[in-house]
Amino acid sequence: MTWEPPHDGPLPQHHHNCLGCGDRNPHGHHLQVRLEGGALHARHTFDERHAGAPGITHGGAIATVLDDVFGFAGYLIGQPAVTRSLSIDYDRPVPVGAICDITARLERREDRKLFLTAEGVDASGARLFTARALFLVVDLQHFHGPRPPDSSARSSRTLL
Numbered sequence: 001m002t003w004e005p006p007h008d009g010p011l012p013q014h015h016h017n018c019l020g021c022g023d024r025n026p027h028g029h030h031l032q033v034r035l036e037g038g039a040l041h042a043r044h045t046f047d048e049r050h051a052g053a054p055g056i057t058h059g060g061a062i063a064t065v066l067d068d069v070f071g072f073a074g075y076l077i078g079q080p081a082v083t084r085s086l087s088i089d090y091d092r093p094v095p096v097g098a099i100c101d102i103t104a105r106l107e108r109r110e111d112r113k114l115f116l117t118a119e120g121v122d123a124s125g126a127r128l129f130t131a132r133a134l135f136l137v138v139d140l141q142h143f144h145g146p147r148p149p150d151s152s153a154r155s156s157r158t159l160l
């Protein structure tokens with residue numbers, strides 16, 4: 001079966017409980033990621049739960065969101081891929097409550113290796129952070145490791 005790259009528009013969440021994009025994770029970011037012209041886009045507003053210093057978004061929360069947006073690269077190639085390496089430059093503080101537009105791109109693929117870049121800007125277009133990631137394509141068996149006894153965290157309607 002050949003993989004048809006998706007058209008521009010919203011992409012499916014990874015799974016319902018995903019910390020980045022799952023719609024049923026009460027602690028999640030509920031990201032909605034779109035494909036636009038070959039790039040992955042997410043508009044996100046961090047809130048008080050994501051603060052580090054007062055009023056400023058925690059760098060770890062930003063890393064979570066970036067990791068998850070990068071994780072949508074799987075939809076570009078029709079194969080799941082996981083983070084091997086993630087590197088972030090934090091250019092400016094990200095205020096809690098401010099709109100943040102994130103764009104990620106698959107720069108190149110070498111066999112299993114996906115080299116990705118991303119940028120986050122504020123509503124005025126000022127750069128907030130940039131990131132690079134190496135994702136590695138895995139087969140579905142990768143996700144069939146040990147599971148908690150409560151399998152309700154898994155969905156019967158998504159890939160994983």
Ligand SMILES: CCCCCCCC/C=C\CCCCCCCC(=O)SCCNC(=O)CCNC(=O)[C@H](O)C(C)(C)COP(=O)(O)OP(=O)(O)OC[C@H]1O[C@@H](n2cnc3c(N)ncnc32)[C@H](O)[C@@H]1OP(=O)(O)O
Nearest residue numbers: 014067068071074075078079080081082083084085134136
């Ligand atoms: C049918 C349609 C399908 C569409 C589906 C799309 C959606 C699917 C839904 C959902 C899935 C995605 C969900 C994303 C969620 C957000 C992202 C996350 O949170 S992911 C979780 C965090 N990450 C992990 O848990 C990984 C933990 N690590 C591992 O499991 C392994 O380390 C793994 C699999 C990543 C790699 O292990 P190895 O043993 O296979 O590979 P090695 O040997 O380490 O490296 C392979 C190659 O990469 C190079 N490499 C490694 N590190 C490098 C680096 N830092 N820089 C450059 N190259 C590096 C190596 O030198 C090697 O290269 P050489 O093949 O020899 O050419």
